[in-house]
Amino acid sequence: MSPLAPIKHALAAILAAAHDGLTALGADPAAGLTWLLCVAAVVVTLRLALLPIVVHGVRQAHAGARARPHLQELSSRLGTRPDRDSLRQHLEERRMVSAEHGVSRLGCLPVLLQLPVWLGLYHLISDVSSGTAVGAMGPALVSSLGAASVLGVTLAGSGYLGGGPAHLAVVAGLALTAATLSYVTQRYVVASNTLTEGLPEAMVAAQRIVPAVSALGLVMAGGVVPVALLAYWVCNSAWTLGQTAAIAHWFPTPGTPAHARRAARA
Structure with missing residues:
Protein backbone atom coordinates (compact mmCIF):
# COMPACT_ATOMS: atom_id res chain seq x y z
CA MET A 1 0.00 0.00 0.00
CA ALA A 148 -18.60 15.70 -16.68
CA SER A 149 -17.69 18.60 -18.94
CA VAL A 150 -17.08 22.34 -18.92
CA LEU A 151 -17.99 24.14 -22.14
CA GLY A 152 -17.97 20.76 -23.85
CA VAL A 153 -14.55 19.76 -22.50
CA THR A 154 -14.53 16.73 -20.20
CA LEU A 155 -12.80 17.01 -16.83
CA ALA A 156 -10.81 13.89 -17.75
CA GLY A 157 -9.59 15.49 -20.98
CA SER A 158 -6.03 16.76 -21.32
CA GLY A 159 -3.65 18.37 -23.79
CA TYR A 160 -3.78 21.67 -25.61
CA LEU A 161 -4.36 20.28 -29.11
CA GLY A 162 -6.63 17.74 -30.75
CA GLY A 163 -9.92 18.75 -29.17
CA GLY A 164 -10.86 21.81 -31.16
CA PRO A 165 -10.98 25.53 -30.30
CA ALA A 166 -13.22 25.13 -27.24
CA HIS A 167 -10.93 22.50 -25.76
CA LEU A 168 -7.87 24.67 -26.35
CA ALA A 169 -9.60 27.72 -24.83
CA VAL A 170 -10.61 25.86 -21.65
CA VAL A 171 -7.27 24.11 -21.08
CA ALA A 172 -5.15 27.15 -21.95
CA GLY A 173 -7.42 29.43 -19.90
CA LEU A 174 -7.12 27.26 -16.78
CA ALA A 175 -3.37 26.75 -17.19
CA LEU A 176 -2.69 30.46 -17.76
CA THR A 177 -4.93 31.41 -14.83
CA ALA A 178 -3.07 29.05 -12.48
CA ALA A 179 0.29 30.27 -13.79
CA THR A 180 -0.66 33.94 -13.43
CA LEU A 181 -1.92 33.47 -9.87
CA SER A 182 1.27 31.62 -8.96
CA TYR A 183 3.49 34.30 -10.51
CA VAL A 184 1.69 37.21 -8.84
CA THR A 185 1.80 35.43 -5.47
CA GLN A 186 5.53 34.73 -5.56
CA ARG A 187 6.76 37.79 -7.45
CA TYR A 188 4.77 40.53 -5.73
CA VAL A 189 3.40 39.15 -2.45
CA VAL A 190 5.85 36.57 -1.15
CA ALA A 191 8.88 38.60 -2.30
CA SER A 192 7.69 41.71 -0.46
CA ASN A 193 7.33 39.72 2.76
CA THR A 194 10.67 37.90 2.57
CA LEU A 195 13.90 39.00 4.25
CA THR A 196 16.79 39.19 1.78
CA GLU A 197 19.24 41.34 3.74
CA GLY A 198 22.52 39.52 4.20
CA LEU A 199 21.73 36.79 1.67
CA PRO A 200 24.25 36.04 -1.10
CA GLU A 201 23.49 37.88 -4.31
CA ALA A 202 23.23 34.58 -6.17
CA MET A 203 20.45 33.46 -3.84
CA VAL A 204 18.62 36.76 -4.22
CA ALA A 205 18.90 36.51 -8.02
CA ALA A 206 17.57 32.95 -7.89
CA GLN A 207 14.57 34.11 -5.87
CA ARG A 208 13.78 36.63 -8.60
CA ILE A 209 13.55 34.01 -11.34
CA VAL A 210 11.66 31.37 -9.34
CA PRO A 211 8.21 32.95 -9.99
CA ALA A 212 8.73 32.91 -13.75
CA VAL A 213 10.09 29.36 -13.74
CA SER A 214 7.18 28.17 -11.60
CA ALA A 215 4.61 29.85 -13.86
CA LEU A 216 6.25 28.41 -16.97
CA GLY A 217 6.19 24.95 -15.38
CA LEU A 218 2.44 25.24 -14.79
CA VAL A 219 1.83 26.28 -18.39
CA MET A 220 3.87 23.33 -19.68
CA ALA A 221 2.17 20.89 -17.29
CA GLY A 222 -1.19 22.20 -18.43
CA GLY A 223 -0.69 20.38 -21.70
CA VAL A 224 -0.49 16.92 -20.11
CA VAL A 225 -2.62 16.87 -16.94
CA PRO A 226 -6.42 16.39 -16.78
CA VAL A 227 -8.71 19.41 -16.80
CA ALA A 228 -9.91 18.49 -13.29
CA LEU A 229 -6.35 18.81 -12.03
CA LEU A 230 -6.00 22.21 -13.70
CA ALA A 231 -9.18 23.30 -11.93
CA TYR A 232 -7.65 22.17 -8.63
CA TRP A 233 -4.50 24.20 -9.37
CA VAL A 234 -6.58 27.30 -10.06
CA CYS A 235 -8.58 26.93 -6.82
CA ASN A 236 -5.49 26.24 -4.75
CA SER A 237 -3.50 29.09 -6.33
CA ALA A 238 -6.36 31.53 -5.74
CA TRP A 239 -6.51 30.57 -2.05
CA THR A 240 -2.72 30.84 -1.75
CA LEU A 241 -2.74 34.33 -3.26
CA GLY A 242 -5.49 35.52 -0.93
CA GLN A 243 -3.95 33.94 2.16
CA THR A 244 -0.44 35.21 1.39
CA ALA A 245 -1.72 38.72 0.64
CA ALA A 246 -3.65 38.77 3.93
CA ILE A 247 -0.53 37.72 5.87
CA ALA A 248 1.64 40.30 4.11
CA HIS A 249 -0.95 43.02 4.78
CA TRP A 250 -1.87 42.27 8.39
CA PHE A 251 1.05 40.22 9.76
CA PRO A 252 4.14 41.15 7.71
CA THR A 253 7.57 39.86 8.68
CA PRO A 254 9.63 42.56 10.46
CA GLY A 255 12.31 44.11 8.27
CA THR A 256 10.56 43.43 4.97
CA PRO A 257 9.06 45.92 2.49
CA ALA A 258 5.61 44.64 3.47
CA HIS A 259 6.34 45.49 7.11
CA ALA A 260 7.50 48.98 6.13
CA ARG A 261 4.25 49.58 4.25
CA ARG A 262 2.28 48.33 7.24
CA ALA A 263 4.15 50.74 9.52
CA ALA A 264 3.49 53.63 7.12
CA ARG A 265 -0.24 52.91 7.19
CA ALA A 266 -0.36 52.82 11.00
Whole structure:
Protein backbone atom coordinates (compact mmCIF):
# COMPACT_ATOMS: atom_id res chain seq x y z
CA MET A 1 0.00 0.00 0.00
CA SER A 2 1.27 3.46 -0.90
CA PRO A 3 2.23 5.70 2.06
CA LEU A 4 -0.13 8.28 0.58
CA ALA A 5 -3.09 5.87 0.50
CA PRO A 6 -4.61 6.91 3.88
CA ILE A 7 -4.39 10.58 2.90
CA LYS A 8 -5.92 9.91 -0.53
CA HIS A 9 -8.77 7.93 1.03
CA ALA A 10 -9.50 10.70 3.55
CA LEU A 11 -9.54 13.33 0.81
CA ALA A 12 -11.66 11.06 -1.40
CA ALA A 13 -14.22 10.92 1.42
CA ILE A 14 -14.32 14.74 1.50
CA LEU A 15 -14.73 14.90 -2.30
CA ALA A 16 -17.54 12.34 -2.24
CA ALA A 17 -19.24 14.09 0.71
CA ALA A 18 -19.09 17.42 -1.14
CA HIS A 19 -20.73 15.79 -4.16
CA ASP A 20 -23.46 14.26 -2.00
CA GLY A 21 -24.05 17.59 -0.27
CA LEU A 22 -24.32 19.57 -3.50
CA THR A 23 -26.58 16.94 -5.03
CA ALA A 24 -28.84 17.08 -1.96
CA LEU A 25 -29.11 20.84 -2.49
CA GLY A 26 -30.38 20.27 -6.01
CA ALA A 27 -27.20 20.41 -8.11
CA ASP A 28 -26.96 18.17 -11.16
CA PRO A 29 -24.82 15.21 -10.01
CA ALA A 30 -23.29 14.77 -13.47
CA ALA A 31 -22.65 18.44 -14.28
CA GLY A 32 -19.14 19.75 -14.72
CA LEU A 33 -19.92 22.77 -12.52
CA THR A 34 -20.96 20.46 -9.68
CA TRP A 35 -17.67 18.59 -9.82
CA LEU A 36 -15.68 21.81 -10.06
CA LEU A 37 -17.43 23.01 -6.90
CA CYS A 38 -16.55 19.68 -5.26
CA VAL A 39 -12.88 20.17 -6.10
CA ALA A 40 -13.06 23.71 -4.71
CA ALA A 41 -14.73 22.38 -1.54
CA VAL A 42 -11.87 19.92 -0.99
CA VAL A 43 -9.30 22.70 -1.42
CA VAL A 44 -11.15 25.01 1.01
CA THR A 45 -11.60 22.22 3.59
CA LEU A 46 -7.94 21.27 3.39
CA ARG A 47 -6.66 24.84 3.57
CA LEU A 48 -8.82 25.56 6.61
CA ALA A 49 -7.52 22.41 8.31
CA LEU A 50 -3.92 23.51 7.63
CA LEU A 51 -4.37 27.03 9.02
CA PRO A 52 -2.72 26.14 12.38
CA ILE A 53 0.46 25.22 10.49
CA VAL A 54 0.25 28.49 8.55
CA VAL A 55 -0.05 30.42 11.82
CA HIS A 56 2.96 28.54 13.18
CA GLY A 57 4.94 29.47 10.05
CA VAL A 58 4.07 33.16 10.41
CA ARG A 59 5.09 33.18 14.06
CA GLN A 60 8.37 31.48 13.25
CA ALA A 61 9.09 33.97 10.46
CA HIS A 62 8.58 36.82 12.92
CA ALA A 63 10.70 35.12 15.57
CA GLY A 64 13.47 34.52 13.07
CA ALA A 65 13.38 38.15 11.95
CA ARG A 66 13.68 39.36 15.56
CA ALA A 67 16.57 37.00 16.25
CA ARG A 68 18.40 37.65 13.00
CA PRO A 69 20.38 40.80 14.00
CA HIS A 70 21.60 39.09 17.18
CA LEU A 71 22.59 35.94 15.29
CA GLN A 72 24.45 38.00 12.69
CA GLU A 73 26.32 39.78 15.49
CA LEU A 74 27.31 36.42 16.98
CA SER A 75 28.56 35.24 13.59
CA SER A 76 30.65 38.37 13.11
CA ARG A 77 32.26 37.86 16.52
CA LEU A 78 33.08 34.23 15.76
CA GLY A 79 35.61 35.00 13.05
CA THR A 80 36.60 32.92 10.06
CA ARG A 81 38.74 30.27 11.79
CA PRO A 82 37.29 29.58 15.23
CA ASP A 83 38.75 27.03 17.62
CA ARG A 84 36.67 24.24 19.09
CA ASP A 85 35.85 26.02 22.35
CA SER A 86 34.82 29.20 20.53
CA LEU A 87 32.61 27.22 18.19
CA ARG A 88 30.96 25.39 21.09
CA GLN A 89 30.30 28.69 22.88
CA HIS A 90 28.97 30.19 19.66
CA LEU A 91 26.47 27.36 19.21
CA GLU A 92 25.34 27.68 22.79
CA GLU A 93 24.82 31.42 22.42
CA ARG A 94 22.85 30.83 19.20
CA ARG A 95 20.59 28.42 21.05
CA MET A 96 20.06 30.96 23.82
CA VAL A 97 19.20 33.74 21.34
CA SER A 98 16.82 31.45 19.44
CA ALA A 99 15.09 30.41 22.66
CA GLU A 100 14.83 34.03 23.81
CA HIS A 101 13.04 35.07 20.63
CA GLY A 102 10.90 31.95 20.34
CA VAL A 103 12.59 30.34 17.34
CA SER A 104 11.55 26.68 17.31
CA ARG A 105 14.19 23.97 17.07
CA LEU A 106 11.88 22.14 14.70
CA GLY A 107 12.41 24.91 12.16
CA CYS A 108 10.23 24.44 9.09
CA LEU A 109 9.42 20.79 9.87
CA PRO A 110 5.72 21.51 10.66
CA VAL A 111 5.40 23.30 7.31
CA LEU A 112 7.04 20.38 5.49
CA LEU A 113 4.43 18.06 6.99
CA GLN A 114 1.98 19.62 4.52
CA LEU A 115 3.86 18.09 1.60
CA PRO A 116 2.39 14.54 1.87
CA VAL A 117 -1.09 16.07 2.09
CA TRP A 118 -0.63 18.07 -1.11
CA LEU A 119 0.92 15.08 -2.86
CA GLY A 120 -2.04 12.98 -1.75
CA LEU A 121 -4.52 15.50 -3.13
CA TYR A 122 -2.59 15.77 -6.40
CA HIS A 123 -2.60 12.00 -6.88
CA LEU A 124 -6.26 11.71 -5.85
CA ILE A 125 -7.44 14.22 -8.46
CA SER A 126 -5.13 12.68 -11.04
CA ASP A 127 -6.33 9.14 -10.30
CA VAL A 128 -10.06 9.84 -10.31
CA SER A 129 -9.71 11.95 -13.46
CA SER A 130 -8.09 9.00 -15.22
CA GLY A 131 -10.86 6.64 -14.11
CA THR A 132 -9.27 5.00 -11.04
CA ALA A 133 -11.53 4.50 -8.02
CA VAL A 134 -10.13 5.68 -4.68
CA GLY A 135 -11.91 4.93 -1.40
CA ALA A 136 -15.27 6.70 -1.20
CA MET A 137 -14.82 7.80 -4.81
CA GLY A 138 -16.13 4.52 -6.18
CA PRO A 139 -16.51 3.54 -9.85
CA ALA A 140 -19.86 5.33 -10.25
CA LEU A 141 -18.59 8.66 -8.91
CA VAL A 142 -15.31 8.34 -10.83
CA SER A 143 -17.22 7.66 -14.03
CA SER A 144 -19.47 10.66 -13.35
CA LEU A 145 -16.49 12.96 -12.80
CA GLY A 146 -14.71 11.71 -15.91
CA ALA A 147 -17.75 12.26 -18.08
CA ALA A 148 -18.60 15.70 -16.68
CA SER A 149 -17.69 18.60 -18.94
CA VAL A 150 -17.08 22.34 -18.92
CA LEU A 151 -17.99 24.14 -22.14
CA GLY A 152 -17.97 20.76 -23.85
CA VAL A 153 -14.55 19.76 -22.50
CA THR A 154 -14.53 16.73 -20.20
CA LEU A 155 -12.80 17.01 -16.83
CA ALA A 156 -10.81 13.89 -17.75
CA GLY A 157 -9.59 15.49 -20.98
CA SER A 158 -6.03 16.76 -21.32
CA GLY A 159 -3.65 18.37 -23.79
CA TYR A 160 -3.78 21.67 -25.61
CA LEU A 161 -4.36 20.28 -29.11
CA GLY A 162 -6.63 17.74 -30.75
CA GLY A 163 -9.92 18.75 -29.17
CA GLY A 164 -10.86 21.81 -31.16
CA PRO A 165 -10.98 25.53 -30.30
CA ALA A 166 -13.22 25.13 -27.24
CA HIS A 167 -10.93 22.50 -25.76
CA LEU A 168 -7.87 24.67 -26.35
CA ALA A 169 -9.60 27.72 -24.83
CA VAL A 170 -10.61 25.86 -21.65
CA VAL A 171 -7.27 24.11 -21.08
CA ALA A 172 -5.15 27.15 -21.95
CA GLY A 173 -7.42 29.43 -19.90
CA LEU A 174 -7.12 27.26 -16.78
CA ALA A 175 -3.37 26.75 -17.19
CA LEU A 176 -2.69 30.46 -17.76
CA THR A 177 -4.93 31.41 -14.83
CA ALA A 178 -3.07 29.05 -12.48
CA ALA A 179 0.29 30.27 -13.79
CA THR A 180 -0.66 33.94 -13.43
CA LEU A 181 -1.92 33.47 -9.87
CA SER A 182 1.27 31.62 -8.96
CA TYR A 183 3.49 34.30 -10.51
CA VAL A 184 1.69 37.21 -8.84
CA THR A 185 1.80 35.43 -5.47
CA GLN A 186 5.53 34.73 -5.56
CA ARG A 187 6.76 37.79 -7.45
CA TYR A 188 4.77 40.53 -5.73
CA VAL A 189 3.40 39.15 -2.45
CA VAL A 190 5.85 36.57 -1.15
CA ALA A 191 8.88 38.60 -2.30
CA SER A 192 7.69 41.71 -0.46
CA ASN A 193 7.33 39.72 2.76
CA THR A 194 10.67 37.90 2.57
CA LEU A 195 13.90 39.00 4.25
CA THR A 196 16.79 39.19 1.78
CA GLU A 197 19.24 41.34 3.74
CA GLY A 198 22.52 39.52 4.20
CA LEU A 199 21.73 36.79 1.67
CA PRO A 200 24.25 36.04 -1.10
CA GLU A 201 23.49 37.88 -4.31
CA ALA A 202 23.23 34.58 -6.17
CA MET A 203 20.45 33.46 -3.84
CA VAL A 204 18.62 36.76 -4.22
CA ALA A 205 18.90 36.51 -8.02
CA ALA A 206 17.57 32.95 -7.89
CA GLN A 207 14.57 34.11 -5.87
CA ARG A 208 13.78 36.63 -8.60
CA ILE A 209 13.55 34.01 -11.34
CA VAL A 210 11.66 31.37 -9.34
CA PRO A 211 8.21 32.95 -9.99
CA ALA A 212 8.73 32.91 -13.75
CA VAL A 213 10.09 29.36 -13.74
CA SER A 214 7.18 28.17 -11.60
CA ALA A 215 4.61 29.85 -13.86
CA LEU A 216 6.25 28.41 -16.97
CA GLY A 217 6.19 24.95 -15.38
CA LEU A 218 2.44 25.24 -14.79
CA VAL A 219 1.83 26.28 -18.39
CA MET A 220 3.87 23.33 -19.68
CA ALA A 221 2.17 20.89 -17.29
CA GLY A 222 -1.19 22.20 -18.43
CA GLY A 223 -0.69 20.38 -21.70
CA VAL A 224 -0.49 16.92 -20.11
CA VAL A 225 -2.62 16.87 -16.94
CA PRO A 226 -6.42 16.39 -16.78
CA VAL A 227 -8.71 19.41 -16.80
CA ALA A 228 -9.91 18.49 -13.29
CA LEU A 229 -6.35 18.81 -12.03
CA LEU A 230 -6.00 22.21 -13.70
CA ALA A 231 -9.18 23.30 -11.93
CA TYR A 232 -7.65 22.17 -8.63
CA TRP A 233 -4.50 24.20 -9.37
CA VAL A 234 -6.58 27.30 -10.06
CA CYS A 235 -8.58 26.93 -6.82
CA ASN A 236 -5.49 26.24 -4.75
CA SER A 237 -3.50 29.09 -6.33
CA ALA A 238 -6.36 31.53 -5.74
CA TRP A 239 -6.51 30.57 -2.05
CA THR A 240 -2.72 30.84 -1.75
CA LEU A 241 -2.74 34.33 -3.26
CA GLY A 242 -5.49 35.52 -0.93
CA GLN A 243 -3.95 33.94 2.16
CA THR A 244 -0.44 35.21 1.39
CA ALA A 245 -1.72 38.72 0.64
CA ALA A 246 -3.65 38.77 3.93
CA ILE A 247 -0.53 37.72 5.87
CA ALA A 248 1.64 40.30 4.11
CA HIS A 249 -0.95 43.02 4.78
CA TRP A 250 -1.87 42.27 8.39
CA PHE A 251 1.05 40.22 9.76
CA PRO A 252 4.14 41.15 7.71
CA THR A 253 7.57 39.86 8.68
CA PRO A 254 9.63 42.56 10.46
CA GLY A 255 12.31 44.11 8.27
CA THR A 256 10.56 43.43 4.97
CA PRO A 257 9.06 45.92 2.49
CA ALA A 258 5.61 44.64 3.47
CA HIS A 259 6.34 45.49 7.11
CA ALA A 260 7.50 48.98 6.13
CA ARG A 261 4.25 49.58 4.25
CA ARG A 262 2.28 48.33 7.24
CA ALA A 263 4.15 50.74 9.52
CA ALA A 264 3.49 53.63 7.12
CA ARG A 265 -0.24 52.91 7.19
CA ALA A 266 -0.36 52.82 11.00
